Amino acid sequence: MEFGWTKEQEMWRRAVREFAQKKIAPRVREIDTNHHIPDEIVKGMTDMGLWAPTVSEAYGGEGMNVTMATIAAEELGRAEISLALPVWYLVEASWGYIFERYASPELKQEILPDVTAGKKFLGIATTESGGGSDIEGVTRSRGEQQPDGSWILNGEKVYISGVKESQRIGGIHMTLVRTDPSAGHKGFTFFAVPLKDNPHITPTYFENWGRTGISTGGFTMENMPLDDRYRIGKVGQGFYMAMEGFTFARALIGATCVGAAETALNMGVEYIKQRQSFGKPLSAYQGINFPAAERFVDIETARLLTYKAAWMADQMYEKGTFKHKDIALYGAMAKLRAPIMAFETFNEVANWLGAMGYSKEYPIEMGIRGVRSYSIGAEGGMNIMRMIIARELIGGEYTNPRQ
Ligand SMILES: Cc1cc2nc3c(=O)[nH]c(=O)nc-3n(C[C@H](O)[C@H](O)[C@H](O)COP(=O)(O)OP(=O)(O)OC[C@H]3O[C@@H](n4cnc5c(N)ncnc54)[C@H](O)[C@@H]3O)c2cc1C
Numbered sequence: 001m002e003f004g005w006t007k008e009q010e011m012w013r014r015a016v017r018e019f020a021q022k023k024i025a026p027r028v029r030e031i032d033t034n035h036h037i038p039d040e041i042v043k044g045m046t047d048m049g050l051w052a053p054t055v056s057e058a059y060g061g062e063g064m065n066v067t068m069a070t071i072a073a074e075e076l077g078r079a080e081i082s083l084a085l086p087v088w089y090l091v092e093a094s095w096g097y098i099f100e101r102y103a104s105p106e107l108k109q110e111i112l113p114d115v116t117a118g119k120k121f122l123g124i125a126t127t128e129s130g131g132g133s134d135i136e137g138v139t140r141s142r143g144e145q146q147p148d149g150s151w152i153l154n155g156e157k158v159y160i161s162g163v164k165e166s167q168r169i170g171g172i173h174m175t176l177v178r179t180d181p182s183a184g185h186k187g188f189t190f191f192a193v194p195l196k197d198n199p200h201i202t203p204t205y206f207e208n209w210g211r212t213g214i215s216t217g218g219f220t221m222e223n224m225p226l227d228d229r230y231r232i233g234k235v236g237q238g239f240y241m242a243m244e245g246f247t248f249a250r251a252l253i254g255a256t257c258v259g260a261a262e263t264a265l266n267m268g269v270e271y272i273k274q275r276q277s278f279g280k281p282l283s284a285y286q287g288i289n290f291p292a293a294e295r296f297v298d299i300e301t302a303r304l305l306t307y308k309a310a311w312m313a314d315q316m317y318e319k320g321t322f323k324h325k326d327i328a329l330y331g332a333m334a335k336l337r338a339p340i341m342a343f344e345t346f347n348e349v350a351n352w353l354g355a356m357g358y359s360k361e362y363p364i365e366m367g368i369r370g371v372r373s374y375s376i377g378a379e380g381g382m383n384i385m386r387m388i389i390a391r392e393l394i395g396g397e398y399t400n401p402r403q
Helices: 007-034 039-048 066-079 084-102 103-117 163-168 238-273 286-319 324-353 364-378 383-392
Strands: 121-125 142-145 151-161 172-180 188-194 201-206 216-226
Touching: 007 039, 007 066, 007 084, 039 084, 039 151, 039 172, 039 201, 066 084, 066 238, 066 286, 084 103, 084 121, 084 151, 103 121, 103 172, 121 151, 121 163, 142 172, 151 172, 151 188, 151 201, 163 172, 163 201, 163 216, 188 216, 188 238, 188 364, 201 286, 238 286, 238 324, 238 364, 324 364, 324 383
Parallel strands: 121 172
Antiparallel strands: 142 151, 151 216, 172 188, 201 216
Protein backbone atom coordinates (compact mmCIF):
# COMPACT_ATOMS: atom_id res chain seq x y z
CA MET A 1 0.00 0.00 0.00
CA GLU A 2 1.37 3.39 -1.00
CA PHE A 3 -0.32 6.63 0.07
CA GLY A 4 2.35 9.01 -1.27
CA TRP A 5 2.34 10.98 -4.49
CA THR A 6 4.85 10.35 -7.25
CA LYS A 7 7.20 13.19 -8.28
CA GLU A 8 5.22 13.60 -11.48
CA GLN A 9 1.94 13.89 -9.56
CA GLU A 10 3.41 16.43 -7.16
CA MET A 11 4.79 18.54 -10.00
CA TRP A 12 1.45 18.45 -11.81
CA ARG A 13 -0.44 19.48 -8.67
CA ARG A 14 1.96 22.32 -8.03
CA ALA A 15 1.74 23.58 -11.61
CA VAL A 16 -2.07 23.47 -11.73
CA ARG A 17 -2.35 25.06 -8.28
CA GLU A 18 -0.03 27.92 -9.21
CA PHE A 19 -1.92 28.60 -12.43
CA ALA A 20 -5.37 28.25 -10.88
CA GLN A 21 -4.63 30.38 -7.81
CA LYS A 22 -3.03 33.13 -9.88
CA LYS A 23 -5.30 33.24 -12.93
CA ILE A 24 -8.64 31.78 -11.87
CA ALA A 25 -9.22 32.32 -8.13
CA PRO A 26 -9.27 36.15 -8.30
CA ARG A 27 -11.97 36.00 -11.01
CA VAL A 28 -14.55 33.68 -9.45
CA ARG A 29 -17.03 36.48 -8.64
CA GLU A 30 -16.67 37.81 -12.19
CA ILE A 31 -17.33 34.32 -13.63
CA ASP A 32 -20.41 33.93 -11.45
CA THR A 33 -21.78 37.41 -12.18
CA ASN A 34 -21.13 37.43 -15.93
CA HIS A 35 -22.20 33.80 -16.43
CA HIS A 36 -19.13 33.32 -18.58
CA ILE A 37 -15.60 31.92 -18.36
CA PRO A 38 -13.27 34.68 -19.65
CA ASP A 39 -11.43 33.86 -22.88
CA GLU A 40 -8.05 34.48 -21.19
CA ILE A 41 -8.82 31.67 -18.74
CA VAL A 42 -9.82 29.35 -21.57
CA LYS A 43 -6.53 30.22 -23.27
CA GLY A 44 -4.56 29.70 -20.04
CA MET A 45 -6.22 26.31 -19.56
CA THR A 46 -5.18 25.42 -23.11
CA ASP A 47 -1.58 26.44 -22.49
CA MET A 48 -1.57 24.31 -19.32
CA GLY A 49 -2.94 21.29 -21.20
CA LEU A 50 -6.06 21.34 -19.04
CA TRP A 51 -8.69 20.72 -21.70
CA ALA A 52 -9.35 16.99 -21.82
CA PRO A 53 -5.84 16.17 -20.52
CA THR A 54 -6.83 12.49 -20.56
CA VAL A 55 -6.88 12.49 -24.36
CA SER A 56 -3.69 11.13 -25.88
CA GLU A 57 -0.93 13.30 -27.32
CA ALA A 58 -1.84 12.13 -30.83
CA TYR A 59 -4.94 14.34 -30.54
CA GLY A 60 -3.30 17.22 -28.70
CA GLY A 61 -3.98 15.98 -25.15
CA GLU A 62 -1.56 15.00 -22.41
CA GLY A 63 -2.42 11.30 -22.21
CA MET A 64 -3.00 11.63 -18.47
CA ASN A 65 -4.49 8.89 -16.39
CA VAL A 66 -7.49 9.20 -14.08
CA THR A 67 -5.43 10.06 -10.99
CA MET A 68 -3.64 12.91 -12.76
CA ALA A 69 -6.98 14.22 -14.05
CA THR A 70 -8.37 13.99 -10.52
CA ILE A 71 -5.48 16.01 -9.10
CA ALA A 72 -6.23 18.82 -11.57
CA ALA A 73 -9.95 18.63 -10.71
CA GLU A 74 -9.13 19.14 -7.03
CA GLU A 75 -6.97 22.17 -7.78
CA LEU A 76 -9.56 23.73 -10.09
CA GLY A 77 -12.24 23.22 -7.43
CA ARG A 78 -9.94 24.79 -4.85
CA ALA A 79 -9.57 27.90 -7.01
CA GLU A 80 -12.99 28.23 -8.64
CA ILE A 81 -15.43 27.55 -5.84
CA SER A 82 -18.55 28.48 -7.82
CA LEU A 83 -17.61 25.22 -9.60
CA ALA A 84 -18.48 26.35 -13.12
CA LEU A 85 -15.02 26.01 -14.65
CA PRO A 86 -14.42 22.69 -12.84
CA VAL A 87 -17.59 21.36 -14.51
CA TRP A 88 -16.38 22.34 -17.96
CA TYR A 89 -13.04 20.71 -17.13
CA LEU A 90 -14.46 17.50 -15.71
CA VAL A 91 -16.99 16.94 -18.50
CA GLU A 92 -14.22 17.11 -21.09
CA ALA A 93 -11.65 15.14 -19.07
CA SER A 94 -14.03 12.24 -18.40
CA TRP A 95 -16.21 12.14 -21.52
CA GLY A 96 -13.27 13.09 -23.76
CA TYR A 97 -11.56 9.97 -22.48
CA ILE A 98 -14.62 7.83 -23.27
CA PHE A 99 -14.89 9.49 -26.68
CA GLU A 100 -11.29 8.58 -27.50
CA ARG A 101 -11.78 5.02 -26.29
CA TYR A 102 -14.75 4.33 -28.55
CA ALA A 103 -14.94 6.76 -31.49
CA SER A 104 -13.48 5.86 -34.89
CA PRO A 105 -9.99 7.24 -35.73
CA GLU A 106 -11.51 9.61 -38.34
CA LEU A 107 -14.02 11.04 -35.87
CA LYS A 108 -11.35 11.45 -33.20
CA GLN A 109 -9.15 13.28 -35.69
CA GLU A 110 -12.04 15.55 -36.63
CA ILE A 111 -13.10 16.45 -33.08
CA LEU A 112 -10.43 15.96 -30.44
CA PRO A 113 -7.59 18.29 -31.55
CA ASP A 114 -9.99 21.26 -31.33
CA VAL A 115 -11.30 20.12 -27.94
CA THR A 116 -7.84 19.83 -26.42
CA ALA A 117 -6.99 23.23 -27.95
CA GLY A 118 -9.96 24.81 -26.12
CA LYS A 119 -11.56 25.69 -29.45
CA LYS A 120 -14.51 23.32 -29.27
CA PHE A 121 -16.78 22.01 -26.55
CA LEU A 122 -17.28 18.31 -25.88
CA GLY A 123 -20.37 17.59 -23.79
CA ILE A 124 -22.62 14.77 -22.73
CA ALA A 125 -26.37 14.50 -23.31
CA THR A 126 -28.26 11.62 -21.75
CA THR A 127 -30.98 13.35 -19.65
CA GLU A 128 -34.50 13.86 -21.03
CA SER A 129 -37.61 15.56 -19.73
CA GLY A 130 -38.93 12.22 -18.42
CA GLY A 131 -35.94 12.05 -16.06
CA GLY A 132 -32.21 11.51 -15.89
CA SER A 133 -31.92 8.73 -13.32
CA ASP A 134 -33.69 5.97 -15.20
CA ILE A 135 -32.10 6.13 -18.64
CA GLU A 136 -33.41 2.75 -19.70
CA GLY A 137 -36.97 3.52 -18.63
CA VAL A 138 -37.46 7.07 -19.85
CA THR A 139 -35.25 7.76 -22.88
CA ARG A 140 -37.45 8.67 -25.85
CA SER A 141 -34.84 10.03 -28.30
CA ARG A 142 -34.56 7.72 -31.26
CA GLY A 143 -31.97 6.96 -33.91
CA GLU A 144 -33.08 5.14 -37.04
CA GLN A 145 -30.57 3.76 -39.47
CA GLN A 146 -31.25 4.40 -43.14
CA PRO A 147 -30.64 1.93 -45.99
CA ASP A 148 -27.39 3.77 -46.86
CA GLY A 149 -26.09 3.29 -43.29
CA SER A 150 -26.63 6.91 -42.18
CA TRP A 151 -28.97 7.85 -39.31
CA ILE A 152 -31.96 10.07 -38.59
CA LEU A 153 -32.13 11.34 -35.00
CA ASN A 154 -35.22 12.68 -33.27
CA GLY A 155 -35.84 13.64 -29.65
CA GLU A 156 -35.11 16.14 -26.93
CA LYS A 157 -32.38 16.37 -24.30
CA VAL A 158 -32.68 18.65 -21.25
CA TYR A 159 -30.53 19.96 -18.38
CA ILE A 160 -27.40 19.62 -20.47
CA SER A 161 -24.18 21.44 -19.52
CA GLY A 162 -22.47 23.57 -22.14
CA VAL A 163 -25.25 24.09 -24.69
CA LYS A 164 -24.51 27.83 -24.96
CA GLU A 165 -20.76 27.20 -25.09
CA SER A 166 -21.25 24.64 -27.85
CA GLN A 167 -23.50 27.02 -29.77
CA ARG A 168 -20.85 29.72 -29.42
CA ILE A 169 -17.58 27.91 -30.16
CA GLY A 170 -18.81 24.70 -31.79
CA GLY A 171 -18.15 21.12 -30.82
CA ILE A 172 -20.25 18.08 -30.14
CA HIS A 173 -22.42 16.61 -27.44
CA MET A 174 -22.12 12.87 -27.00
CA THR A 175 -25.82 12.14 -27.31
CA LEU A 176 -27.46 8.91 -26.20
CA VAL A 177 -30.42 7.67 -28.25
CA ARG A 178 -32.42 4.50 -28.48
CA THR A 179 -31.57 2.61 -31.64
CA ASP A 180 -33.40 -0.62 -30.83
CA PRO A 181 -36.57 -0.09 -28.74
CA SER A 182 -36.98 -3.82 -28.13
CA ALA A 183 -33.48 -4.39 -26.69
CA GLY A 184 -33.79 -2.74 -23.25
CA HIS A 185 -30.49 -1.30 -22.06
CA LYS A 186 -28.73 -3.03 -24.97
CA GLY A 187 -30.69 -0.84 -27.40
CA PHE A 188 -28.78 2.45 -26.91
CA THR A 189 -26.13 4.08 -29.07
CA PHE A 190 -24.04 7.27 -28.70
CA PHE A 191 -23.66 9.84 -31.47
CA ALA A 192 -21.53 12.96 -31.75
CA VAL A 193 -24.11 15.69 -32.32
CA PRO A 194 -22.90 19.16 -33.41
CA LEU A 195 -25.16 21.88 -31.96
CA LYS A 196 -23.67 24.93 -33.72
CA ASP A 197 -25.16 25.99 -37.07
CA ASN A 198 -27.21 22.82 -37.19
CA PRO A 199 -30.61 23.50 -38.81
CA HIS A 200 -32.09 20.37 -37.22
CA ILE A 201 -31.23 21.51 -33.68
CA THR A 202 -33.32 23.88 -31.57
CA PRO A 203 -31.51 24.87 -28.36
CA THR A 204 -33.22 25.73 -25.07
CA TYR A 205 -31.71 27.40 -22.01
CA PHE A 206 -32.35 27.18 -18.29
CA GLU A 207 -31.32 29.72 -15.71
CA ASN A 208 -29.56 27.97 -12.84
CA TRP A 209 -29.02 29.43 -9.40
CA GLY A 210 -25.50 28.12 -9.13
CA ARG A 211 -22.28 27.44 -11.08
CA THR A 212 -23.55 30.05 -13.51
CA GLY A 213 -20.27 30.38 -15.44
CA ILE A 214 -21.26 27.41 -17.58
CA SER A 215 -24.65 27.21 -19.21
CA THR A 216 -27.29 24.54 -18.74
CA GLY A 217 -29.73 24.01 -21.55
CA GLY A 218 -31.22 21.45 -23.83
CA PHE A 219 -31.81 20.75 -27.48
CA THR A 220 -34.42 19.24 -29.74
CA MET A 221 -33.29 17.09 -32.66
CA GLU A 222 -35.77 17.10 -35.50
CA ASN A 223 -35.24 14.66 -38.35
CA MET A 224 -31.53 15.24 -38.01
CA PRO A 225 -29.51 13.31 -40.61
CA LEU A 226 -26.14 12.09 -39.34
CA ASP A 227 -23.50 10.15 -41.18
CA ASP A 228 -22.59 6.82 -39.60
CA ARG A 229 -19.08 8.13 -38.89
CA TYR A 230 -20.63 10.27 -36.11
CA ARG A 231 -21.60 7.11 -34.25
CA ILE A 232 -19.44 6.62 -31.13
CA GLY A 233 -18.77 2.98 -30.33
CA LYS A 234 -20.83 0.05 -31.49
CA VAL A 235 -24.58 0.08 -32.04
CA GLY A 236 -26.13 -1.08 -28.74
CA GLN A 237 -23.06 -0.21 -26.64
CA GLY A 238 -24.26 3.24 -25.53
CA PHE A 239 -25.68 2.36 -22.12
CA TYR A 240 -22.44 0.71 -21.01
CA MET A 241 -20.37 3.64 -22.26
CA ALA A 242 -22.66 6.00 -20.35
CA MET A 243 -22.10 4.06 -17.12
CA GLU A 244 -18.33 4.09 -17.69
CA GLY A 245 -18.31 7.84 -18.30
CA PHE A 246 -20.47 8.55 -15.24
CA THR A 247 -18.07 6.59 -13.04
CA PHE A 248 -15.05 8.55 -14.30
CA ALA A 249 -16.88 11.87 -13.93
CA ARG A 250 -18.00 11.03 -10.38
CA ALA A 251 -14.40 10.69 -9.22
CA LEU A 252 -13.65 14.10 -10.69
CA ILE A 253 -16.72 15.60 -9.03
CA GLY A 254 -15.49 14.20 -5.71
CA ALA A 255 -12.16 15.95 -6.24
CA THR A 256 -13.65 19.34 -7.15
CA CYS A 257 -15.75 19.17 -3.96
CA VAL A 258 -12.68 18.34 -1.87
CA GLY A 259 -10.76 21.31 -3.32
CA ALA A 260 -13.65 23.75 -2.91
CA ALA A 261 -14.45 22.58 0.63
CA GLU A 262 -10.83 22.95 1.68
CA THR A 263 -10.81 26.54 0.43
CA ALA A 264 -13.95 27.25 2.46
CA LEU A 265 -12.57 25.58 5.59
CA ASN A 266 -9.25 27.44 5.36
CA MET A 267 -11.10 30.71 4.91
CA GLY A 268 -13.24 29.92 7.94
CA VAL A 269 -10.28 28.88 10.09
CA GLU A 270 -8.44 32.13 9.35
CA TYR A 271 -11.58 34.03 10.33
CA ILE A 272 -12.30 32.22 13.62
CA LYS A 273 -8.70 32.75 14.74
CA GLN A 274 -9.14 36.54 14.37
CA ARG A 275 -12.75 37.16 15.31
CA GLN A 276 -13.22 37.93 19.02
CA SER A 277 -16.37 37.18 20.95
CA PHE A 278 -16.89 37.15 24.74
CA GLY A 279 -13.24 38.04 25.16
CA LYS A 280 -11.71 35.20 23.15
CA PRO A 281 -11.23 34.27 19.51
CA LEU A 282 -14.12 32.17 18.18
CA SER A 283 -11.65 29.33 17.60
CA ALA A 284 -11.29 28.88 21.39
CA TYR A 285 -14.90 27.72 21.72
CA GLN A 286 -15.69 24.05 21.20
CA GLY A 287 -19.02 25.06 19.67
CA ILE A 288 -16.85 26.33 16.81
CA ASN A 289 -13.70 24.20 16.81
CA PHE A 290 -15.47 20.83 17.13
CA PRO A 291 -17.46 21.35 13.91
CA ALA A 292 -14.19 22.54 12.33
CA ALA A 293 -12.56 19.26 13.35
CA GLU A 294 -15.53 17.30 11.95
CA ARG A 295 -15.34 19.12 8.60
CA PHE A 296 -11.58 18.51 8.45
CA VAL A 297 -12.17 14.76 8.81
CA ASP A 298 -15.06 14.81 6.32
CA ILE A 299 -12.86 16.45 3.69
CA GLU A 300 -10.15 13.84 4.19
CA THR A 301 -12.72 11.02 4.05
CA ALA A 302 -14.08 12.31 0.75
CA ARG A 303 -10.54 12.75 -0.57
CA LEU A 304 -9.61 9.16 0.27
CA LEU A 305 -12.74 7.77 -1.40
CA THR A 306 -12.16 9.96 -4.44
CA TYR A 307 -8.54 9.01 -4.98
CA LYS A 308 -9.29 5.35 -4.31
CA ALA A 309 -11.88 5.49 -7.11
CA ALA A 310 -9.33 7.21 -9.38
CA TRP A 311 -6.57 4.76 -8.49
CA MET A 312 -8.85 1.77 -9.09
CA ALA A 313 -9.85 3.19 -12.47
CA ASP A 314 -6.18 3.47 -13.43
CA GLN A 315 -5.58 -0.10 -12.30
CA MET A 316 -8.51 -1.21 -14.49
CA TYR A 317 -7.43 0.73 -17.57
CA GLU A 318 -3.70 0.09 -17.23
CA LYS A 319 -3.55 -3.43 -15.75
CA GLY A 320 -7.04 -4.88 -15.96
CA THR A 321 -6.97 -5.70 -12.25
CA PHE A 322 -10.47 -4.35 -11.48
CA LYS A 323 -13.79 -4.57 -13.26
CA HIS A 324 -16.01 -1.57 -14.00
CA LYS A 325 -18.46 -2.57 -11.27
CA ASP A 326 -15.69 -2.23 -8.64
CA ILE A 327 -14.89 1.29 -9.77
CA ALA A 328 -18.56 2.14 -10.11
CA LEU A 329 -18.92 1.33 -6.41
CA TYR A 330 -16.09 3.63 -5.34
CA GLY A 331 -17.12 6.35 -7.80
CA ALA A 332 -20.61 6.24 -6.27
CA MET A 333 -19.21 6.33 -2.72
CA ALA A 334 -17.12 9.39 -3.55
CA LYS A 335 -20.08 11.08 -5.26
CA LEU A 336 -22.34 10.26 -2.32
CA ARG A 337 -20.03 11.74 0.29
CA ALA A 338 -18.15 14.61 -1.39
CA PRO A 339 -20.96 17.00 -2.48
CA ILE A 340 -22.76 16.70 0.87
CA MET A 341 -19.49 17.18 2.73
CA ALA A 342 -18.70 20.29 0.65
CA PHE A 343 -22.19 21.70 1.12
CA GLU A 344 -21.96 21.19 4.89
CA THR A 345 -18.51 22.75 5.00
CA PHE A 346 -19.66 25.88 3.16
CA ASN A 347 -22.75 26.03 5.36
CA GLU A 348 -20.74 25.66 8.56
CA VAL A 349 -18.25 28.34 7.54
CA ALA A 350 -21.18 30.66 6.75
CA ASN A 351 -22.27 30.20 10.40
CA TRP A 352 -18.83 31.16 11.70
CA LEU A 353 -18.77 34.29 9.56
CA GLY A 354 -22.05 35.51 11.01
CA ALA A 355 -23.72 38.23 8.96
CA MET A 356 -20.63 38.46 6.75
CA GLY A 357 -21.26 34.85 5.73
CA TYR A 358 -24.61 35.86 4.33
CA SER A 359 -23.21 38.77 2.34
CA LYS A 360 -21.55 38.63 -1.04
CA GLU A 361 -18.42 40.11 0.57
CA TYR A 362 -17.42 36.49 1.05
CA PRO A 363 -17.64 33.89 -1.74
CA ILE A 364 -19.30 31.30 0.49
CA GLU A 365 -22.71 31.67 -1.14
CA MET A 366 -21.23 30.88 -4.58
CA GLY A 367 -19.89 27.62 -3.20
CA ILE A 368 -23.20 26.69 -1.61
CA ARG A 369 -25.07 27.37 -4.85
CA GLY A 370 -22.50 25.63 -7.02
CA VAL A 371 -21.98 22.47 -5.02
CA ARG A 372 -25.70 21.88 -4.63
CA SER A 373 -25.90 21.01 -8.34
CA TYR A 374 -23.77 17.95 -7.66
CA SER A 375 -26.10 16.49 -5.07
CA ILE A 376 -29.28 17.34 -6.97
CA GLY A 377 -28.23 15.94 -10.30
CA ALA A 378 -25.06 16.23 -12.36
CA GLU A 379 -23.78 12.70 -13.11
CA GLY A 380 -26.55 11.17 -10.98
CA GLY A 381 -28.47 12.13 -7.83
CA MET A 382 -27.66 10.89 -4.34
CA ASN A 383 -30.25 8.12 -4.34
CA ILE A 384 -28.77 6.74 -7.54
CA MET A 385 -25.41 6.54 -5.76
CA ARG A 386 -27.16 4.70 -2.90
CA MET A 387 -28.74 2.32 -5.44
CA ILE A 388 -25.33 1.46 -6.91
CA ILE A 389 -23.82 0.94 -3.45
CA ALA A 390 -26.79 -1.13 -2.20
CA ARG A 391 -26.62 -3.27 -5.35
CA GLU A 392 -22.98 -4.12 -4.61
CA LEU A 393 -23.62 -4.68 -0.92
CA ILE A 394 -26.82 -6.70 -1.13
CA GLY A 395 -26.81 -8.03 -4.69
CA GLY A 396 -28.56 -6.93 -7.87
CA GLU A 397 -31.19 -9.65 -7.69
CA TYR A 398 -32.38 -8.31 -4.30
CA THR A 399 -32.26 -4.58 -5.06
CA ASN A 400 -33.43 -4.20 -8.69
CA PRO A 401 -36.37 -1.72 -8.61
CA ARG A 402 -37.73 -3.19 -11.87
CA GLN A 403 -38.27 -6.71 -10.55
C1 LIG B 1 -26.54 21.84 -13.23
C2 LIG B 1 -26.83 20.53 -13.90
C3 LIG B 1 -26.12 20.17 -15.04
C4 LIG B 1 -26.41 18.96 -15.69
N1 LIG B 1 -25.69 18.61 -16.80
C5 LIG B 1 -26.03 17.50 -17.49
C6 LIG B 1 -25.35 17.14 -18.70
O1 LIG B 1 -24.40 17.81 -19.12
N2 LIG B 1 -25.77 16.07 -19.39
C7 LIG B 1 -26.81 15.28 -18.96
O2 LIG B 1 -27.15 14.32 -19.64
N3 LIG B 1 -27.47 15.57 -17.80
C8 LIG B 1 -27.11 16.66 -17.07
N4 LIG B 1 -27.77 16.98 -15.91
C9 LIG B 1 -28.92 16.18 -15.52
C10 LIG B 1 -28.57 15.18 -14.43
O3 LIG B 1 -27.84 14.12 -14.95
C11 LIG B 1 -29.92 14.75 -13.84
O4 LIG B 1 -30.41 15.84 -13.09
C12 LIG B 1 -29.83 13.53 -12.96
O5 LIG B 1 -29.50 12.40 -13.71
C13 LIG B 1 -31.17 13.29 -12.24
O6 LIG B 1 -32.21 13.27 -13.16
P1 LIG B 1 -33.50 14.20 -12.93
O7 LIG B 1 -33.04 15.57 -12.59
O8 LIG B 1 -34.36 14.06 -14.13
O9 LIG B 1 -34.22 13.59 -11.68
P2 LIG B 1 -35.15 12.29 -11.64
O10 LIG B 1 -34.52 11.18 -12.39
O11 LIG B 1 -36.52 12.69 -12.00
O12 LIG B 1 -35.08 11.97 -10.09
C14 LIG B 1 -35.67 12.87 -9.14
C15 LIG B 1 -35.20 12.49 -7.76
O13 LIG B 1 -35.61 11.16 -7.44
C16 LIG B 1 -34.51 10.36 -7.10
N5 LIG B 1 -34.76 9.00 -7.60
C17 LIG B 1 -34.90 8.61 -8.88
N6 LIG B 1 -35.14 7.28 -8.93
C18 LIG B 1 -35.15 6.83 -7.66
C19 LIG B 1 -35.32 5.55 -7.05
N7 LIG B 1 -35.52 4.45 -7.78
N8 LIG B 1 -35.26 5.47 -5.70
C20 LIG B 1 -35.06 6.55 -4.93
N9 LIG B 1 -34.87 7.78 -5.45
C21 LIG B 1 -34.90 7.93 -6.80
C22 LIG B 1 -33.29 11.01 -7.75
O14 LIG B 1 -32.06 10.73 -7.07
C23 LIG B 1 -33.68 12.50 -7.63
O15 LIG B 1 -33.33 12.96 -6.36
C24 LIG B 1 -27.44 18.14 -15.21
C25 LIG B 1 -28.14 18.49 -14.04
C26 LIG B 1 -27.83 19.66 -13.39
C27 LIG B 1 -28.57 20.01 -12.13
